[in-house]
Each structure stands twice: as structure tokens, then as C-alpha cells.
Amino acid sequence: MEGSPSGGSRGKREGENEMNTALAPELTVADRCDRCGAQAYIRARLVSGGELLFCAHHGREHLPALQGQAVEIHDESARLTETPASAPIDER
Numbered sequence: 001m002e003g004s005p006s007g008g009s010r011g012k013r014e015g016e017n018e019m020n021t022a023l024a025p026e027l028t029v030a031d032r033c034d035r036c037g038a039q040a041y042i043r044a045r046l047v048s049g050g051e052l053l054f055c056a057h058h059g060r061e062h063l064p065a066l067q068g069q070a071v072e073i074h075d076e077s078a079r080l081t082e083t084p085a086s087a088p089i090d091e092r
């Protein structure tokens, strides 16, 4: 005999993927450094609610000062170290 009270929903989870679009936004070519206008690779979300965008150069320069003011620092500057293999090797 089975007196199981449950038996309604059968784990149908639609629309779950849509939630992920809000997760971890990536910086694009449309994001520009606030200082020089170059492509931004670092984004700092401030405690005050604002956001700052920096290129790798200015990010490195300003991040130490932002450590106390930023709630989140998104750093994609590591992407820059992936240099294309076509770079000529200058060897003497």
C-alpha cells in the first residue's frame, strides 16, 4: 500500500537557463577605459554603487587605491597575456 501524499510535479524545470544570463557579465570591446578610452579589461564596482572601467594599464595603476572602495573587481586583464603565436621572435 502506498499512501504517498506527493506526486504532483515531476521535476520539469523550464526556463532555468534564462537565469544564467545575469551571471558574470563579460567585458566587451564596447567597454572603454575611463581614463584613456582603450578597451576595458578591468571593472570595479564601487561601494557607492558606481562602476569604473579600466584598461589593463590603468587598472594596474588604480586597483591598489580601489581595494578599500570596491565591493567587486572584475579582472579580465589575463586575456591580454594570451599573445598570438604569430608574434615574431626577436633574437639576437
Ligand SMILES: [Zn+2]
Pocket (backbone or CB within 6 Å): 033, 034, 035, 036, 037, 038, 054, 055, 056, 057, 058, 059
Ligand atoms: Zn586606460
